Amino acid sequence: MIKRQHWSIPYFIFLVFFVVLPLVLVAVYAFQDGTGHFSLSNIVKFFSDGDALSTFAVSLEVAVENTAICILLGYPAAWILANKKLNRSAVTIVLFIIPMWINALMRTLATAELFNMLGIGLGKGTLLFGMVYDYLPFMIYPIYNILNKMDKSYAEAAEDLGATPSQVFWKVTVPLSMPGVVSGILMVFMPTVSTFAISEFLTNNKIKLFGTIIQENINSSMWNYGAALSLIMLVIIGITTLFNNEEETKEGGVI
Amino acid sequence: MAIPNDVIINIEHVSKSFGDKKVLDDINLYIKKGEFLTLLGPSGCGKTTMLRIIAGFAQADCGIVSMDGADITGVPPYKRPLNTVFQRYALFPHLDVYDNIAFGLKLRGVPKDEIEKKVKKVLKMVSMSDYEDRDVESLSGGQQQRVAIARALVNQPKVLLLDEPLAALDLKMRKDMQIELKEMHRKLGITFIYVTHDQEEALTLSDTIVVMNGGKIQQIGTPTDIYNEPQNSFVADFIGESNILNGTMIKDREVSFIGHDFECVDEGFGENVPVDVVVRPEDIYIMNKTEGAQFTGVVKSCTFKGVHYEMFVDSDNGYELMIQDYNAFEIGSTVGLLIKPCDIQVMHKERVENRFEGEMTADDTVKFLGGEFKVEPVEGVSAGDKVEVSVAFSGVDLLDHTEEGNLSGEVHFILYKGDHYHLTVLTDDGDFVWVDTQDIWDKGDLVGINIESKDIKITKKND
Amino acid sequence: MKRVLSQIYVWILLILLYSPLVFIAIFSFTEARVLGNWTGFSMKLYKNLFTGGMQGASSLVSAVENTLLIALIAAAVATLMGSIAAIGIFNMRGRGKKTIQFLNNIPMLNPDIITGVSLFLLFVFLHISQGYLTVILAHVTFCTPYVVLSVMPKLTQMNPNIYEAALDLGATPSQALRKVLIPQLRPGMISGFILAFTMSLDDFAVTFFTRGTIGLDTLSTFIYTDARKGGLTPELRPLMTIIFTIVLVLLIVINVRQASLAKKSSR
Numbered sequence: 001m002i003k004r005q006h007w008s009i010p011y012f013i014f015l016v017f018f019v020v021l022p023l024v025l026v027a028v029y030a031f032q033d034g035t036g037h038f039s040l041s042n043i044v045k046f047f048s049d050g051d052a053l054s055t056f057a058v059s060l061e062v063a064v065e066n067t068a069i070c071i072l073l074g075y076p077a078a079w080i081l082a083n084k085k086l087n088r089s090a091v092t093i094v095l096f097i098i099p100m101w102i103n104a105l106m107r108t109l110a111t112a113e114l115f116n117m118l119g120i121g122l123g124k125g126t127l128l129f130g131m132v133y134d135y136l137p138f139m140i141y142p143i144y145n146i147l148n149k150m151d152k153s154y155a156e157a158a159e160d161l162g163a164t165p166s167q168v169f170w171k172v173t174v175p176l177s178m179p180g181v182v183s184g185i186l187m188v189f190m191p192t193v194s195t196f197a198i199s200e201f202l203t204n205n206k207i208k209l210f211g212t213i214i215q216e217n218i219n220s221s222m223w224n225y226g227a228a229l230s231l232i233m234l235v236i237i238g239i240t241t242l243f244n245n246e247e248e249t250k251e252g253g254v255i
Numbered sequence: 256m257a258i259p260n261d262v263i264i265n266i267e268h269v270s271k272s273f274g275d276k277k278v279l280d281d282i283n284l285y286i287k288k289g290e291f292l293t294l295l296g297p298s299g300c301g302k303t304t305m306l307r308i309i310a311g312f313a314q315a316d317c318g319i320v321s322m323d324g325a326d327i328t329g330v331p332p333y334k335r336p337l338n339t340v341f342q343r344y345a346l347f348p349h350l351d352v353y354d355n356i357a358f359g360l361k362l363r364g365v366p367k368d369e370i371e372k373k374v375k376k377v378l379k380m381v382s383m384s385d386y387e388d389r390d391v392e393s394l395s396g397g398q399q400q401r402v403a404i405a406r407a408l409v410n411q412p413k414v415l416l417l418d419e420p421l422a423a424l425d426l427k428m429r430k431d432m433q434i435e436l437k438e439m440h441r442k443l444g445i446t447f448i449y450v451t452h453d454q455e456e457a458l459t460l461s462d463t464i465v466v467m468n469g470g471k472i473q474q475i476g477t478p479t480d481i482y483n484e485p486q487n488s489f490v491a492d493f494i495g496e497s498n499i500l501n502g503t504m505i506k507d508r509e510v511s512f513i514g515h516d517f518e519c520v521d522e523g524f525g526e527n528v529p530v531d532v533v534v535r536p537e538d539i540y541i542m543n544k545t546e547g548a549q550f551t552g553v554v555k556s557c558t559f560k561g562v563h564y565e566m567f568v569d570s571d572n573g574y575e576l577m578i579q580d581y582n583a584f585e586i587g588s589t590v591g592l593l594i595k596p597c598d599i600q601v602m603h604k605e606r607v608e609n610r611f612e613g614e615m616t617a618d619d620t621v622k623f624l625g626g627e628f629k630v631e632p633v634e635g636v637s638a639g640d641k642v643e644v645s646v647a648f649s650g651v652d653l654l655d656h657t658e659e660g661n662l663s664g665e666v667h668f669i670l671y672k673g674d675h676y677h678l679t680v681l682t683d684d685g686d687f688v689w690v691d692t693q694d695i696w697d698k699g700d701l702v703g704i705n706i707e708s709k710d711i712k713i714t715k716k717n718d
Numbered sequence: 719m720k721r722v723l724s725q726i727y728v729w730i731l732l733i734l735l736y737s738p739l740v741f742i743a744i745f746s747f748t749e750a751r752v753l754g755n756w757t758g759f760s761m762k763l764y765k766n767l768f769t770g771g772m773q774g775a776s777s778l779v780s781a782v783e784n785t786l787l788i789a790l791i792a793a794a795v796a797t798l799m800g801s802i803a804a805i806g807i808f809n810m811r812g813r814g815k816k817t818i819q820f821l822n823n824i825p826m827l828n829p830d831i832i833t834g835v836s837l838f839l840l841f842v843f844l845h846i847s848q849g850y851l852t853v854i855l856a857h858v859t860f861c862t863p864y865v866v867l868s869v870m871p872k873l874t875q876m877n878p879n880i881y882e883a884a885l886d887l888g889a890t891p892s893q894a895l896r897k898v899l900i901p902q903l904r905p906g907m908i909s910g911f912i913l914a915f916t917m918s919l920d921d922f923a924v925t926f927f928t929r930g931t932i933g934l935d936t937l938s939t940f941i942y943t944d945a946r947k948g949g950l951t952p953e954l955r956p957l958m959t960i961i962f963t964i965v966l967v968l969l970i971v972i973n974v975r976q977a978s979l980a981k982k983s984s985r
Contacts (some may be wrong), residue, residue: 008806008818011799011862015821018859022787022836023824039852077731087728094973095732101965102739105922105938105960110738111946117741117754133735186827194829197922197942211831218835218927223842230835234828241827312882332885334892339886345879349901358897359887411889 011157026234029227042228052213057208060236062124062199063192066131067139070188071181073132074139078180079173081140082147094145100137105197107134112201122204130202131192138191146180147173190237195216262289263414269318275685278304279315280470280611286448287463293449295457296467297493301451303342303418305467310416311335320677322414336555337414338407343423345397346391352378352402353387359410377409380439397428403538404439405540410520414446421456426689432457458482466490486604491533492670496578498539500673502532502601510601514572515550517594517612531602535691536565536579538598541590548591549677552576554584568592574673609651609689613644613713620711625684629708635715642713648677648691650697650710654704660703664688665695680704739962746955753950764956779954781940788850788925788936789918792857796914799858800865801907807866807900808873822867825860833860836929841928848930856928857918864917865910872906 033039046052080086081093099107111130115122150173158172161167196211210233217226258265271279275305278301286292294302307313308320311332320328327335338359346355353374360370377386381401391399396415400420407415417436421429437460440447451457456479457464466473466481466489485491488499502512504524510517512532524530545551550567555575564583568576568590574593584590613623619632623644636642657663667687668679678690680702688704696702746764750757767778807818825833837856841848880902885896922938929939937957944951 004809005806005811008803008810011803011806011866012818012821012860014862015818015824018837018840018855019821019824022840023832025839026832026836028837073731076724077728080728081816083724086721087725090973090977091970092728092732094969098966098969099735099739101920101969102915102962103920103922103938103941105740105941106961107738109941109950110742110958113753113950114738114741133738136731136735147885177978190827190829194831196831201945211829214831214835215926218838223839226835230832234832236830237827239831310882310886312885332882333888333890339883341877341879341883342876343879345877345883347880347883347898347901358884358889362888362893406887408885 023234026227026230029224030231031228032224040211042225043232045220045225046228046232055208055213056210056232058207059193062127062131062207062209063189065128066135066192067098067185067189069128069132070136070139073185074136074141074184075181078140078143078147081144082150084126093141096137096140096144098139104134106203108198115202122202123206124203127199127202129209130198131195134198135188135192142183142187143180146177150172150176186241193236194233229234258285259287261288262286263323264448265308265319265321267319267321269305269308269315269320270565271301271308271313271316278470279308281470282318282470284465284472286446289350289444289446291437291449291462293451293457293461293464294467295451295454295493296473297452300467301470302452302467306339306416306448306450307416309414310337310339319540334624336412337411337416338412340407340420341414341416342418342420344403346399346402346406348392350391351387352383352389352391352394355391355402356409357407358406363410367608370663373409374405377405380408381405396423397432401425402433404436406635408439408443412445414448417447417449418423418464419451420449421450422453429456436460458494466493468493468669472526484600485533487605488531488533488670489668491531491600491602496536496577496579498534498673499537499670500532500534500574502530504528504530504601508596510599513550513574513576515568517599518551518596519599519601520596521599524601524603529604531604533600533602534576534594534598536577537563538594539578540595541566541578541580541582541584541595542593543566543584543588543590545591546590547593549593550591552590552592554586554588554590557583557586559583565717570673575671576673580693584716585593597650608648609646611644611646611686615642615713617642619708621711624662624682624686624688626704628661628706628711630711630713631708633713636713641716643716645714646710648689648708650681650706651688651690652705652707653678653680653690653694653696654705655702657701657703660705662688662704664702664704666698666700666702669696669698724796739822739958742955743959744960749952751952753952753955756835763953767953767956777935778785778940778951778957781867781935781937781955784934785919785936785938788854788857788917792861792918793914795858796865797907797911800862800910800914801869801903803862804866804869804873804906805903808870826863827866828860830860830921830923831927833971834924838927849932849934852928852930853925853936856924857921859912860921860924861917864913865907867871868910869903869906870914871978872903876902878930 009057030042031038031040052060077096081096108171109129111133112122112126115126120126154172154176155168158168163171194211196215199207199209199212210229214226214229214233217229262285266284269279269282270277282301282305294305296302304313308315311327311330315328318328319326322335322337342546350358356374356377357370360373365373374387375384378387381404383398383405384403386394386398386402391402393401403420403594420436424432428678433456435446438665441547449457449460458481459662461478463475463482464478465475468489474481474490476484481494485494485497491497491499500512502510504510504521504526505516506526507522507524508519510519510521510530510532531649542548550571552570555562555567555569560579563579563581566578566580568578570576570592578592611623613621615636616622616627617636617638618636619629620627621630621642621644622628623632654660662682664680664682666678667681670677672691676696678692678696680688680690682688682704745753745756747761748756749760753974803818805869807815807822810818828836837852837859838848841852846852879980880898881894884898885891889897920938921936922942925936926939926942935943935976941950941954944954
């Protein structure tokens with residue numbers, strides 16, 4: 001009768017043009033040399049470039065560390081905030097969300113300035129601290145959300161079946177909140193791996209992250225190499241997402 | 256079929272499929288002016304699709320819908336002179352009660368003061384007079400229901416369509432609304448087409464009931480016809496309680512079932528023809544003495560149901576019968592049982608065995624229903640031949656795990672036949688397989704289907 | 719005891735989170751050009767910010783203007799396109815629906831830098847000179863998926879018969895759309911717009927790669943260049959303080975209102 005489904009066609013065309021085509025171009029540029037011929041030279045260059053490889057390794061390391069610290073600090077916070085007995089105020093969670101709404105660059109600069117004033121030398125430590133500071137809310141919020149919506153009867157059922165409070169926590173609450181942790185990981189790990197401005201400010205350019213070398217290459221018109229590096233990052237992101245999706249569906253099956 | 260001249264809606268050869276699934280299969284139906292007609296059937300039987308085709312929300316794949324003699328098959332819903340009361344009311348949440356009811360009138364450009372008069376009048380009719388300014392989401396289910404009816408009736412439709420309008424209400428409320436609907440129908444004199452899966456509701460409200468299943472009309476008739484003379488085992492099972500049993504028509508006016516011969520009133524079935532027999536539980540006479548009884552049984556259970564007792568009795572030949580009586584009989588006692596000829600309803604069997612089209616893929620393998628089965632080789636039948644496959648109901652084995660069977664499917668319909676269950680199983684490819692079994696399955700169970708080679712009979716097709 | 723300990727834990731985290739912001743706010747009330755020097759209370763930086771009495775003031779003001787303008791246009795376009803698309807997607811079935819939903823997820827999962835670099839390559843490839851238009855197109859690209867995601871739930875929550883009820887009562891399809899469908903979707907469209915607007919305000923990486931070389935600056939890119947030149951323009955301190963205060967007040971008001979509404983309706 002009325003073909004409402006056709007309404008998505010303009011957006012579909014838009015997506016193809018501004019999402020699919022650009023990503024294809026990343027791949028195309030990555031496999032071309034400067035003259036437009038097919039070439040693996042960019043990929044080869046990356047794997048033979050010691051600096052680039054070590055930057056890559058450092059980026060992954062920082063991202064993993066940052067994500068781990070965010071989980072360790074964020075999970076208890078989310079749990080406390082979602083627990084009606086321990087936290088009666090609805091405003092506390094809002095206070096954790098607010099920083100998410102403020103420009104990350106501004107917050108990073110403020111942190112870097114604070115370190116400067118306190119006389120703390122900028123380096124790996126400040127980088128990690130700044131990253132945790134930037135991304136902690138993104139870990140807390142999804143975990144809080146899922147804990148807050150979780151049906152209390154799961155915990156009550158576990159207690160009824162003889163679980164102690166700590167068993168309830170480890171065997172029921174934690175497994176059921178895994179989807180929240182997973183989306184927290186997505187929201188923390190991926191931006192950390194890809195960030196460039198933040199690391200520049202927090203380390204005074206002492207530590208370069210992967211994002212920074214992509215940016216430097218693109219800005220100095222080394223598009224093909226920049227595209228190749230982007231493609232490598234895309235592969236990493238793709239793997240993480242796939243892994244997370246699998247986790248999510250598995251968890252979904254349990255509930 | 257001769258069609259009377261007071262028909263308002265006529266449906267001819269209407270079919271509809273969603274993908275591979277045929278939801279309506281060649282439906283023919285006429286609806287008379289002023290009648291209260293109910294489309295009754297289990298969920299998925301096609302009744303709501305039928306209503307949506309009448310309303311114009313869905314288009315039939317083929318067939319004609321006409322109203323007052325004019326073909327309206329392609330007319331969009333907003334140009335049809337009929338209105339619908341939707342299953343979950345579908346009141347507009349952003350409008351108050353008044354604006355919901357006035358919606359249709361405003362679109363037609365009815366003058367303001369006339370709208371107000373009409374809305375007030377219809378609100379009074381559904382006893383919601385003081386609710387004009389209320390937010391619809393603040394109303395109870397019953398009140399929302401009334402507003403939905405008022406919103407439809409204010410447009411003075413020739414036909415009112417109601418799609419399970421009472422399904423969301425609790426039992427008490429439902430009973431009250433049934434009486435009000437019936438009263439409204441009487442006062443307004445317009446045609447009501449009502450969709451429900453609740454057989455009791457259908458029996459209470461309707462002038463005519465159309466029983467549907469599997470996209471086909473099973474029976475059309477008055478409530479009494481449908482109850483007393485069900486035309487097949489589906490209708491008998493769906494409407495009211497019943498004992499449905501396998502029987503054999505020995506000759507005119509004599510039928511054999513549960514191991515005894517009974518006198519009956521049916522004729523014209525032929526001699527020694529397998530039939531289905533229906534006996535309503537209140538039509539079996541039960542007594543403490545056994546002399547004068549046609550057969551005997553032992554009371555297995557006895558439950559008080561308010562007005563009557565419901566008992567399960569094992570007959571002398573091992574058939575379980577449901578019996579309703581005002582008196583209770585002691586569990587374990589032997590009772591005499593009697594069925595009057597006019598209380599025995601004899602029906603043609605729709606089928607006596609499974610029949611499929613098949614093809615030989617090897618001399619000892621046949622492919623049908625999308626699966627391959629071993630068969631005992633038959634002389635003259637070889638690979639590549641097209642064959643007719645027949646399997647007795649009891650020859651089909653159902654398995655707990657779908658992956659263990661040659662085929663898998665879902666239990667679609669269950670009929671208890673006194674000493675065994677007769678199941679309709681829907682295979683994954685959308686074919687039906689009928690199974691007789693002693694095992695207890697539930698509707699919706701996923702099962703594996705196996706057929707042993709000895710149970711498969713093949714005959715070569717001549718053409 | 720347990721309660722006290724957990725409250726302490728939560729508040730320590732909050733203090734850590736907020737200390738840099740508070741620190742910036744405090745030093746926005748002094749004149750010292752170097753952060754950390756307190757040369758007495760002064761509103762001079764605020765005055766400079768609003769009257770433009772400072773170096774590079776015009777570029778800061780125009781950066782703020784650009785930021786707001788781009789966010790407004792991008793959010794408006796994204797809301798329009800996203801809402802229409804959501805209705806389309808909702809009515810689709812099967813493979814087509816899965817495909818478009820998958821594509822819709824890509825901009826949300828893609829890191830900013832990839833979105834930025836890939837769009838940069840697109841514009842280079844097509845020889846489109848970069849400036850306002852490319853930045854707005856880029857922002858529409860990463861904003862629209864959020865609009866689709868905010869409108870979708872409104873469509874699924876909606877009683878599917880509502881649209882049909884309007885037709886049944888005599889509304890033509892376009893009347894049904896205007897009088898029934900759009901009012902139902904409005905809350906989702908509004909929250910989609912707000913989300914898109916803030917995403918655009920917040921963006922740095924995508925703007926950075928798609929703004930070209932015409933000297934177009936948004937607040938983020940201004941801050942970035944400014945900080946790399948060595949030391950923040952002091953007038954950014956009052957600006958940050960103002961933005962921070964607005965966001966804080968807005969979010970608290972919204973959340974308190976929502977909480978009280980929820981309480982009311984649960985009664």
